Amino acid sequence: MVLLCAAVGPPPKPWERAGASSSGPAPFKPPSSGSTSDVVEASGTAKPGEIVTTSPRNAIVNTNAVGRPLPTRPWENNYGSSSYGGYNSSPYNSGLGSGMYNSFGNTYGGTYGGLYGNSMYNRGGYGGVLNGSGMYGGALHNSSFGGPMGGYGMGMGGPYGPQDPNNPPPSPPGFWISFLRVMEGVVSFFGRISFLVDQNTQAIHLFMSALLQLFDRGGVLYGELARFVLRILGRRKSRKILPPGPNGLPLPGPDMQQPDHRFLEGPKVAPTGSWDNVWGNDATR
Amino acid sequence: MPVFKTPFNGYSVKFSPFYENRLAVATAQNFGILGNGRVHVLDLASGPVPAPMSELASFDTADGVYDIAWSESHDNLFIAAIADGSLKLYDLYLPPPANPARSLAEHTREVHSVDWNPTRRDSFLSSSWDDTIKLWTLDRPASVRTFKEHVYCVYSAAWNPRHSDVFASASGDCTVRVWDVREPGSTMIIPAHDHEILSCDWNKYDDCLLVTGSVDKTVRVWDVRNFRVPLAVLSGHGYAVRKVKFSPHRRNMIMSCSYDMKVCIWDFMVEDALIGRYDHHTEFAVGIDMSVLVEGLLASTGIPQSDANWFAHAEYIQLFAEE
Numbered sequence: 001m002v003l004l005c006a007a008v009g010p011p012p013k014p015w016e017r018a019g020a021s022s023s024g025p026a027p028f029k030p031p032s033s034g035s036t037s038d039v040v041e042a043s044g045t046a047k048p049g050e051i052v053t054t055s056p057r058n059a060i061v062n063t064n065a066v067g068r069p070l071p072t073r074p075w076e077n078n079y080g081s082s083s084y085g086g087y088n089s090s091p092y093n094s095g096l097g098s099g100m101y102n103s104f105g106n107t108y109g110g111t112y113g114g115l116y117g118n119s120m121y122n123r124g125g126y127g128g129v130l131n132g133s134g135m136y137g138g139a140l141h142n143s144s145f146g147g148p149m150g151g152y153g154m155g156m157g158g159p160y161g162p163q164d165p166n167n168p169p170p171s172p173p174g175f176w177i178s179f180l181r182v183m184e185g186v187v188s189f190f191g192r193i194s195f196l197v198d199q200n201t202q203a204i205h206l207f208m209s210a211l212l213q214l215f216d217r218g219g220v221l222y223g224e225l226a227r228f229v230l231r232i233l234g235r236r237k238s239r240k241i242l243p244p245g246p247n248g249l250p251l252p253g254p255d256m257q258q259p260d261h262r263f264l265e266g267p268k269v270a271p272t273g274s275w276d277n278v279w280g281n282d283a284t285r
Numbered sequence: 286m287p288v289f290k291t292p293f294n295g296y297s298v299k300f301s302p303f304y305e306n307r308l309a310v311a312t313a314q315n316f317g318i319l320g321n322g323r324v325h326v327l328d329l330a331s332g333p334v335p336a337p338m339s340e341l342a343s344f345d346t347a348d349g350v351y352d353i354a355w356s357e358s359h360d361n362l363f364i365a366a367i368a369d370g371s372l373k374l375y376d377l378y379l380p381p382p383a384n385p386a387r388s389l390a391e392h393t394r395e396v397h398s399v400d401w402n403p404t405r406r407d408s409f410l411s412s413s414w415d416d417t418i419k420l421w422t423l424d425r426p427a428s429v430r431t432f433k434e435h436v437y438c439v440y441s442a443a444w445n446p447r448h449s450d451v452f453a454s455a456s457g458d459c460t461v462r463v464w465d466v467r468e469p470g471s472t473m474i475i476p477a478h479d480h481e482i483l484s485c486d487w488n489k490y491d492d493c494l495l496v497t498g499s500v501d502k503t504v505r506v507w508d509v510r511n512f513r514v515p516l517a518v519l520s521g522h523g524y525a526v527r528k529v530k531f532s533p534h535r536r537n538m539i540m541s542c543s544y545d546m547k548v549c550i551w552d553f554m555v556e557d558a559l560i561g562r563y564d565h566h567t568e569f570a571v572g573i574d575m576s577v578l579v580e581g582l583l584a585s586t587g588i589p590q591s592d593a594n595w596f597a598h599a600e601y602i603q604l605f606a607e608e
Contacts, residue, residue, distance in 0.1 A: 013533060035408075045467065050431040051393065052393065052415055
């Protein structure tokens with residue numbers, strides 16, 4: 001059940017609050033009262049549930065209200081049946097494992113071409129956008145697929161698209177043309193494969209070298225931090241008792257590079273505090 | 286400007302006529318060509334500054350959703366135009382498994398737009414790629430009438446806001462037709478553009494003015510009493526104009542969005558008609574709406590940004606158009 005609540009109209013529209021303001025007599029019949037279905041039935045034009053099937057029509061139909069040829073329907077426009085017949089004999093249907101791209105291509109080319117594509121601007125525009133926005137996921141693929149996708153945008157049968165009456169469909173390709181297209185497909189297939197392998201190798205290499213560099217820098221950072229912390233500790237302890245240390249040592253921290261005598265003095269007496277005698281300048285000595 | 290990212294490409298956005306902070310977004314996967322769709326119902330947190338949007342509900346569909354229309358009679362109902370040719374009625378008061386409350390399958394091709402009658406409030410129109418427009422009412426399980434005269438896809442149909450029996454339709458056969466539901470055929474045929482017409486809308490304050498947006502990149506304003514020449518030709522978009530809309534608050538204000546990723550605001554009565562341009566979309570802007578309840582609250586939705594993730598976004602602009 002749909003109508004769960006009583007029918008309450010929305011707040012009045014701004015133009016309803018403004019009242020009737022027409023710039024003159026409108027060429028419409030005055031509105032009838034009653035519900036829409038009653039009004040339509042009273043006029044005798046009601047045809048409940050009529051199902052209209054569009055008959056598939058030719059791309060060039062001149063008997064319409066517009067007086068000029070209409071483009072094909074979006075769903076009729078695929079390259080297999082259009083003048084761009086070359087594509088079906090092209091690598092993308094030759095069973096080399098890239099059928100997916102072909103179907104994508106057809107769908108996109110077909111729909112956009114048919115829907116918005118009876119002007120030259122849109123052919124270019126859409127082709128460019130599809131190409132540039134990474135249909136296949138990023139720069140890696142774009143560089144290899146950019147060619148075919150870009151082709152959708154611009155190239156097909158002149159600037160007005162394949163269905164243009166001024167641009168009759170080309171004759172079907174001969175044997176050598178088809179053969180060369182197949183060969184082109186084979187070559188571009190292996191080209192793509194090798195390109196992908198190369199990209200993956202490079203990626204792994206970069207990953208490993210980045211990892212190694214991370215470890216390297218991590219070690220350096222650790223060493224630096226450790227030195228810093230020890231220096232802080234040492235300086236705080238030594239401030240209470242210096243200057244100077246028993247061996248003439250100044251503060252222990254800044255001169256780590258000096259030959260350190262502290263460790264040459266033999267075993268120490270057991271320190272009283274855990275950290276007090278670490279640096280050897282014990283106040284009790 | 287609050288942004289809500291939807292997982293699919295936004296196709297249409299509509300403000301609820303009942304709640305000033307509620308809106309619905311229709312989305313579809315893969316440019317709406319194949320794949321699933323989803324309808325999001327969003328709530329804009331109230332406050333002086335538009336706050337982030339929260340999702341009230343979302344409904345998945347097996348096919349892309351191209352358009353939505355809120356019911357003018359019930360605050361909980363909206364209708365969605367689905368790419369498989371059906372119209373689905375959703376009820377926000379029903380639990381999610383009970384939705385869609387109704388599925389109306391009569392069109393043989395994708396339904397591209399749907400519009401609820403704002404004056405009589407009991408009927409709605411759907412326009413489809415099978416060249417027909419259908420009139421539906423909530424109390425009938427089947428369509429009341431089918432209008433078939435266009436010879437190419439019908440991209441949009443819009444009710445006249447002051448005449449409850451009159452509507453206009455924009456089609457790929459380069460004509461706009463004006464219809465009266467009581468007449469057997471169209472009452473006017475306006476050859477409005479030289480290319481496909483993707484959208485049309487009526488002026489809310491002058492019932493004789495129509496605006497159309499076309500693949501030829503222009504927006505044109507027509508007076509149906511004299512449609513030999515357009516009242517105004519607004520050029521400025523770089524690609525096909527996807528949707529046009531008259532402001533519900535200002536007589537002369539038009540909002541349009543285009544495949545050139547821009548949303549433009551026009552005043553068709555002044556010489557420099559372009560009074561605002563927003564290029565916050567990074568890809569096609571395909572859906573716009575202006576809130577009927579809050580002046581200056583605009584929404585737009587678009588197809589994804591060009592990063593690898595296919596996010597659409599519904600975006601809000603707080604607009605302060607100068608007098």
